[in-house]
Amino acid sequence: MAIKVRKPGLSTSIQDLGRPGYFHLGIPEGGAMDRFALRAANMLLGNDEGAACLEAVFMGPELEFEADTWVAVTGATMPILLDGEPREGWTAFPVSKGQVLSFGFLKEGARIYIAFAGGIDTPMHLGSRSTYVIGALGGLDGRPIAAGDTLPIGTPGKVSERKLDRALLRPSQNPVELRVLPGLYWDRITEASQERFFAEDWTVAPEADRMGYRFRGGSPMEFVPREQPFGAGSDPSNIVDGCYSYGSIQVPGGTEPIVLHRDAVSGGGYFTIGAVISADMDLIGQLQPNTKVRFVKVDMETALDARKERKKRLQTIRDALTTA
Amino acid sequence: MPDIQSPLPGTFYHAPSPDSEPFKKQGDQVSPEDTIGLIEVMKTFIEVKAEVSGTFEGFSVADATPVQAGDILAKVG
Incomplete structure (x- = not known):
């Protein structure tokens, strides 16, 4: 079984839950920007929760099926069309050989996850099928999918009509609130700056991608004066190189905070004021410019409570979909 | 009268660079393959194709404006 790519979309890549264990070597975990949506898509099809799916950002691809199978699309809200007929999101639906899956204009969120019964079966690289484009690793030759590609699909388990009750999803917010735990270098900025960081509105910059989400609109930060230590650059936002965690917020020049995401580097010479908590990282993956x-x-x-709550929500959904 | 809609969210530009003339001016002929503007997102500029034929009637949003997917960018008569 295989799927033909007729149009790739903007930057559609094969992603699973990533490749933990190599960050100390500079290879990011990678994987889905919205891990919850990827898991849900796989659960709907009876796949392994971490099976490889397509992650499409802002624009959907156009795909042709070479055999009968089942599909589920989760994540952002984007009209789903099978041979031009609408299909629902967060729902497993059957497709027939020769049918074409396409998408309308993005309505809400940023990334859709397209799962296929059996999962995408490209070779594993360092324990994952996730595409890390900057490192040319994983996926199809380490790059986003392109027109003319053929996606190999694994052997499906037992699939039936399943639908996720949307009441089980995390309610959406406006404005979106991202919870932050101040970190090691928090004291580099003045108290007034610390207060402004949380008081002001920030806006997602169009540069935001899988490496990092950049925000602008808030005031430039004021640094506590110090003599820069040996080995640090001359800008007050420079440090002697340090480690960056998933979710950490670096602020080059003290102007535009960047939340480091799935494909980010593991360290560098900019101070980080703290980190977005793990429970809120999926939300970032769904932010539009x-x-x-x-x-x-x-x-x-x-x-830690938020992390527990997120696990509980996932378990509720798992129970609902595996008993259905 | 067909409208040209934005295929994705980002920042819309009328011209290939700040110093250039816009891709299209009022009264210009438009073919489906013609580029009418650029959308900047994720450090990439994506060409917006007209996908219709006709006479260009003007941009519907100002240069360097944030747009959402589905927003009307220009009108072709």
Whole structure:
């Protein structure tokens, strides 16, 4: 079984849950920007939760099926069309040999996940099928999919009509609130700057991608004066190189915060004021350019509670879909 | 009268560079393959194709404006 790519969309790539274990060598975990949506798409089809799917950002691809199978699309809201007929998101639906799957204009969110019964069966690289484009690793030759590509599909399990009750999804917010745990270098900026960071509205910059989400609109940060240590650059936002965690927020020059995401580097010479908590990282993967966000200060206890709550929500959905 | 809609969210530009003439001016002939503007997103500029034929009637949004997918960018008569 295979699927032919007729049109690739903007930057559609094969993603699974990523390749943990190599970050210390500079190879990011990668994988889906919205891990929750990828898991849900796979659950709908009875796939392994971490099976490889297509992640399409802002624009959907156009795909032709070479055999009968089942498909589920989750994540952003984008009209789903099978031979031009509408299909629902967060729902497993059958497709027949020769049918074409395409998409309308993006309505809400940023990334859709297209799962196929059996999952995409490209070779594993360092334990994952995820595409890391900058490192030319994983996926199809380490690049986004292109017109004329053929996607090999694995052997499906038992598939039936399944639908996710949307009441089980995390409710959407406006403005989006991203919870932040201040970090090691928090004290590099003045108290007034610390307060402004959380008080002001920030807007997603159009440069935001799988490496990082850049925000603008807030005031430039004021640094606590110091003599730059040996080995650090001369800009007050420079440090002697440090490690970057998934979700950490670097602010080059103290102007535009960048939240490091799935394909980010593992370290560098800009200070990081803190990190977006893991429970909110999927939300970032669904932010369109020019969306307003607020950063909200939390402590470790709140961050861990939020992580537990997210796990609970996922388990509720898992129970609902596996007993259905 | 067909409208040209934005295929994706980003920043819309009328011209290939800040110093250039816009891709199209009022009264110009438009073919489906013609580029009428650029959308900047994720450090990439994506060409917006007309996908219709006719006479260019003007841009519907200002140069260097943020747009959403589905927004009307220009009108062709």
